[in-house]
Amino acid sequence: MTATTASKVDGxxxxxxxxxxxxxxxxxxxxxxxxxxxxxxGLVMSSSFGIQASVMLHLVTQVxxxxxxxxxxxxxxxxxxxxxxxxxxxxxxxxxxxxxSPMSPARMEAxxxxxxxxxxVKAFDRYDYIRKVEPMQRALxxxxxxxxxxxxxxxxxxxRKTLDxxxxxxxxxxxLPILGWHSRDVYNYLQEFDLPYHPFFERGYTSVGDWxxxxxxxxxxxxxxxxxxxxxxxxxxxxxxxxxxEAESLDSSSL
Numbered sequence: 001m002t003a004t005t006a007s008k009v010d011g012x013x014x015x016x017x018x019x020x021x022x023x024x025x026x027x028x029x030x031x032x033x034x035x036x037x038x039x040x041x042g043l044v045m046s047s048s049f050g051i052q053a054s055v056m057l058h059l060v061t062q063v064x065x066x067x068x069x070x071x072x073x074x075x076x077x078x079x080x081x082x083x084x085x086x087x088x089x090x091x092x093x094x095x096x097x098x099x100x101s102p103m104s105p106a107r108m109e110a111x112x113x114x115x116x117x118x119x120x121v122k123a124f125d126r127y128d129y130i131r132k133v134e135p136m137q138r139a140l141x142x143x144x145x146x147x148x149x150x151x152x153x154x155x156x157x158x159x160r161k162t163l164d165x166x167x168x169x170x171x172x173x174x175x176l177p178i179l180g181w182h183s184r185d186v187y188n189y190l191q192e193f194d195l196p197y198h199p200f201f202e203r204g205y206t207s208v209g210d211w212x213x214x215x216x217x218x219x220x221x222x223x224x225x226x227x228x229x230x231x232x233x234x235x236x237x238x239x240x241x242x243x244x245x246e247a248e249s250l251d252s253s254s255l
Contacts, residue, residue: 014038014173019166028177031165032063035149035175042146044068044097046136049077049085050208052186054195056151059177061092067149069094070139074131075105076210080199087196097143099135116212124213131210140172147173153181 019038023031035043045060047053047069060067071085089096101108108115108130115127140148148169154161167174178185190197200208208214 014166016164016166016168016173020164023165026165028059028181029063031175031177032060032149035147035177036064039147039173042144043149044070044140044143044145044147045149046070046072047151048072048209049081049088049198051198051201051206052151052190053084053198054088055186055189056149056178057088057092057094058193058195059189060149061094065093066095068097068143068145070136070143071096071098072132072135072139073098073100074210075100076131076212078200078208078211078214081208084196084198097139099139101131101135103130114212116210145172147175149175149177151178152176154179155182 019034023034026034043064045056045067047057049071057069085096088094103111108127112126115123118124139145152163154163163174163176163179165176165179167176189195198205198208200214205214
């Protein structure tokens with residue numbers, strides 16, 4: 001669903017529809033180069049250091065080695081994720097910007113309980129806003145981001161199927177270089193550049209986030225993200241529009 005309006009970034013008009021036409025059929029590297037040329041120092045990227053994180057981290061830093069890499073540390077990631085992030089940061093010499101919630105996990109649990117144990121979308125939404133969405137919004141503001149590179153793929157969720165390579169989220173542009181990639185494209189890229197999957201890949205995980213809300217894939221899962229949030233929803237809110245009407249995360253039954 002291509003945006004039909006142009007938008008302004010640092011005084012320059014970016015025609016979203018024209019940009020998507022221009023980038024139709026472009027390689028992921030060409031898309032990254034377009035973003036670097038278009039947004040310059042206003043360009044950042046995000047990484048969860050999840051199963052396939054090394055693809056985007058390698059792809060983007062080959063074009064812009066010093067790009068700020070935003071990592072939202074929820075305080076509940078598996079130990080393997082922290083070690084994976086450390087290893088990739090050293091290998092790729094990442095310009096890593098780590099952001100966390102100002103509310104510690106202990107304080108959150110004291111005030112609200114263990115929100116991930118409540119079988120309720122609203123509880124997950126509160127958790128996600130405290131631990132992920134607020135820190136990401138703060139990171140984008142403090143880093144002066146005008147555009148954001150992310151490794152979303154259309155195959156991951158129903159919401160992501162509706163996205164374009166170039167879009168707008170809030171008052172920033174969003175660029176998705178590997179939106180059209182399949183799992184085999186990810187595998188081939190990892191093999192070509194001798195890059196690792198997250199250690200949980202060998203345990204049957206196709207997506208991994210916090211230790212309490214991730215599980216291995218099963219035969220009944222239609223999307224990688226069905227293995228997250230107890231199957232109640234596919235999005236944590238980071239990649240959803242933040243208007244008052246759209247800020248609530250999508251639950252899987254309404255997609």
